[in-house]
Amino acid sequence: MRVRLLGTGAADGWPQAFCRCASCGAQREDRILRVPTSALVDDVLLIDGNADSPGAATRAGADLAGVRHLLVTHAHVDHLAPQLLLFRSWVSQEPIDVVGPAAVIDACRPWVAPDAPVRWIEVAAGDHVELGRHRVRVLPANHRVMADGDAVLYDVEDAGGDRLLWGCDTGPWEPAWFDAVREADFDVVVLEQTFGPAGQVSPGHLHLDSFGELVKRLRGVGAVTASTDVLAVHLSHHNPPESELVARLAAMGARPARDGEIVTGRPA
Incomplete structure (x- = not known):
């Protein structure tokens, strides 16, 4: 599996364009710039494609x-930037799968023609989806847009057995959720x-302490080794300098x- 991280920042990026705090200043000085988080997996699977993703891909070559x-x-x-489906349609009529909770599907439908080669796949936690050479298991997220359950996380496995946990966005997990990723x-x-270090600013996100606790719990069930x-x-200017x-x-x-970096599965 080859995962190119197109963006690694929170919604407002880091540094935040409207901010002159010490954290943003240090990032500007060091030229460490992060746009909202998204990733391209094996060049065929785009996760959380947002308005910054196309430019981020271009900057990364x-x-x-x-x-x-x-x-x-x-x-x-x-x-989610549903307009990306429109932009894509201007140059490509290749089929595409759009996968996400109901609100995602509803937001995307108006951006494509009725006869467009789009497969709409509405999912909820517990579902399994086959996407070409990738198998996807849908996991719960402690996050919400308008209602509980309208945000999810993903366990993505390629044909070679490499496995990615996409855990963005979420707050601390419920204890029962760890069973789904045991071993x-x-x-x-x-x-x-x-x-x-700012603490629990929002229950739908993690801070350093809750991030560390979640990693510890994942390690305890064999999900992290x-x-x-x-x-x-999803790093923001609430964090300390790099x-x-x-x-x-x-x-x-x-x-x-870091934006643009490529991570891969472990060697066979």
């Missing part, structure tokens, strides 16, 4: 021409960490992801 599956966690604007032994875990690459994303953040996350067996 990639494109989205091969995308055949759009996988969306929820209908917040930093995770999963993920190759890559991409997990949100929005609020740094010694060889799992644990990446913090050098301090690297150290804080390293103590948890994790690291902050």
Whole structure:
């Protein structure tokens, strides 16, 4: 599995364009810029494609021409830009799957022609979906747009057995949810960490302490192992500057992801 992280920031990016706080200033000085979080998996699966994703792909020397599956966690604007389906239709009539909770499907339908080659796949936690050479299991998220259950997370496995946990957005998990990933032994875990040391600013997101606790619980059920690459994303200016953040996350067996970086499954 080849996962290109197109963006690793929160909804407002980091640095935040309207902000001159010390955290944003340090990121500008170091030219570490993050746009809202999304990823391109094996060049065919776009996860949480947002308005910044096309530009991010171009800056990374990639494109989205091969995308055949759009996988969306929820209908917040930093995770879903339905206009991308219109832009794509101007240059391609290749079939595409659009996968997500009901609100995602409803938001996307007006952006495509009635006869467009789109397969609409509405999902909820507990569902399984086959997307070409990828198998997707839908997991619950402690996050909501308008109602409980309208946001989900994804367990993505490729034909070779490499496995990705896409954990963005979510707050702390319910204890029963860990059973669904017991002994999963993920190759890559991409997990949100929005609020740094600020504490519980929002129950639908993680901060450094709750991120560390969730990673610890995932490790305790065998979902995270010694060889799992644990990446913090959805990073905001509530976090400390990069050098301090690297150290804080390293103590948890994790690291902050960077826009444009490529992570892969473990060698056979």
